[in-house]
Amino acid sequence: MPTPWEDWNHILKIDPDKELPEGVTYGDLCATGTDAIEVGGTMGITAENMSAVIDACAEHDVSLYQEPSNPEVVLEDDALDGYLIPTVFNAGSPFWITEAHKEWVRLEGDLDWERTTTEAYIVMNPEADVAMLTEADCDLGADDVAAYATVAEHMFGQEIVYVEYSGTLGDESVVEAAAEATDESTLFYGGGIHDYDSAYSMARHADVVVVGDLAHDEGIEAVRETVEAANDA
Numbered sequence: 001m002p003t004p005w006e007d008w009n010h011i012l013k014i015d016p017d018k019e020l021p022e023g024v025t026y027g028d029l030c031a032t033g034t035d036a037i038e039v040g041g042t043m044g045i046t047a048e049n050m051s052a053v054i055d056a057c058a059e060h061d062v063s064l065y066q067e068p069s070n071p072e073v074v075l076e077d078d079a080l081d082g083y084l085i086p087t088v089f090n091a092g093s094p095f096w097i098t099e100a101h102k103e104w105v106r107l108e109g110d111l112d113w114e115r116t117t118t119e120a121y122i123v124m125n126p127e128a129d130v131a132m133l134t135e136a137d138c139d140l141g142a143d144d145v146a147a148y149a150t151v152a153e154h155m156f157g158q159e160i161v162y163v164e165y166s167g168t169l170g171d172e173s174v175v176e177a178a179a180e181a182t183d184e185s186t187l188f189y190g191g192g193i194h195d196y197d198s199a200y201s202m203a204r205h206a207d208v209v210v211v212g213d214l215a216h217d218e219g220i221e222a223v224r225e226t227v228e229a230a231n232d233a
């Protein structure tokens, strides 16, 4: 099983339910220097809007991953390098930890395991759609997050641990604690990265920073700055 994320610094997450800024194309986003495009979001995701973004990005030379929010939107598409499947370690219901996955396997049978990897999410912003949907317990200290990261790596063998502050810039000491707790796993950080400094501050600790809404709200130059910071850190 290839693990290309070990060499990444930056991911651009494109939400198929959100518009691009005036004059910006998917091709422009693919050419920002990001290491990979991850297509996904929590609300308003359909197979149709996923497929439109994946088709648009497939024409460009960039690693392309789907991050499905439920089994119904998973696309079989050779243009994809793989599938990054969330599992939310601090979810309020087992549905978001293993049950959605069980249903996916039950309904689909033989999945493309070579191209499928889970991301062990620790969801930290209670205002985010993903926190509300999964009823995540976000009332966690740095010690809790570090312990979840350790459990993900050592007990569940997760290749990717994802500290998720979607919509807001997280607490650096929490990300630092997760970084200290992980050794083999690749640590993703996402949430509220909006410029060079915010990207740099999180990339100092996380292996990979994920930039989402900035691409939809600001555009190319702003994203490029975050790529530069992720590579500098």
Ligand SMILES: CC(C)=CCC/C(C)=C/CC/C(C)=C/CC/C(C)=C/COP(=O)(O)OP(=O)(O)O
Pocket (backbone or CB within 6 Å): 015, 017, 040, 041, 042, 043, 044, 067, 068, 069, 070, 071, 074, 085, 086, 087, 088, 095, 096, 097, 100, 101, 102, 104, 128, 129, 130, 131, 133, 134, 164, 166, 167
């Ligand atoms: C088993 C399969 C194929 C899927 C289940 C996958 C699971 C457990 C999903 C639960 C968590 C989830 C919805 C992840 C989607 C990725 C994500 C966190 C996107 C960020 O979403 P937000 O930024 O909070 O939401 P919007 O930007 O859409 O408002």
Ligand SMILES: O=P(O)(O)OC[C@@H](O)CO
Pocket (backbone or CB within 6 Å): 013, 164, 165, 166, 167, 168, 189, 190, 191, 192, 193, 210, 211, 212, 213, 214
């Ligand atoms: O949209 P933002 O706040 O950049 O968050 C990125 C990503 O972690 C969302 O899943």
Ligand SMILES: [Mg+2]
Pocket (backbone or CB within 6 Å): 015, 041, 166, 167, 212, 213
């Ligand atoms: Mg979002």
